[in-house]
Amino acid sequence: MQQQKTITQATRQKKLHKPLFITAAAITLLPFISTPVALLLGIGLAQTIGNPYQQLTRKLTHWLLQLSVIGLGFGMNAHNALKAGREGFLLTIASISTTLLLGWLLSKIFRIDKHTSHLISSGTAICGGSAIAAIAPVVKANEKQLSVALGIIFLLNSVALFLFPVLGHMLHLSQTQFGLWSAIAIHDTSSVVGAASKYGDEALQVATTVKLSRALWIIPVALITSLLFRTKGATIKIPWFIGLFVVAMLMNTFLPIQQISPILTGSAKTGLSLTLFLIGANLTREMLRGIGWKPLLQGVLLWAFISISALMVILQLH
Structure with a gap:
């Protein structure tokens, strides 16, 4: 009898999970909810009730982020964006190549599965989850390898969204300096935009432009990866939404x-607030438990390397 009562209560609680999740998602659409708060709300739900729409939210996150980035283009000036892109070009090449090389070296030291290691390195070097999603079919990564890499990147992204604006103010970084730093050192476009928008409008413009120009490196890195892993018939996903972002920016500048x-x-x-809520909601206990300490250590070390080295160069040049 007692067991039956417990099962009934658990069933009732589960029925409440879906409306509670939808209500929380709707709250993030309110104008006074910031991106860090939205992310925290998603993480809180993931760690308590879980994510009742896990498959749906993964797909929705991907499309919602791309649409949000395109929309941000309508608030940017093409001339300023071109200047920011030029400033970040050499830094982008240097940071991507050194991060990938260091990732390969760490995989040998820690004896990490080469597919998982390369996904983590690519996500850190280029643009987080988007890079991992593009590189995964090239190396023919399985579900476990993909989820470990994504879990690490999203976890570190969550920390960066809160940590970077605080560090930027402590170090008295200018808007341009912070925009460049966040674009290079924060993995995912969503967290880059979230952190930069919190810092200021100029930082947002610099960060978004540099990050999206960085995302184009998915294509050459994917081609090199297919040669290194000797993958025949590999499909490479081209980040088409960057082209639409440029169109939106040109429309805002000249029309x-x-x-x-x-x-x-x-x-x-x-x-973007809703996107970060969904990203947080995907950081469930199951995902975090399945990461493993060696891949996590690789991710943290790569992140520390790219953050510190990029900051030192930016402070010297700007």
């Missing part, structure tokens, strides 16, 4: 759309 631009960028920032 008289100043009246609707704030509406579009405001909607994009709201979409």
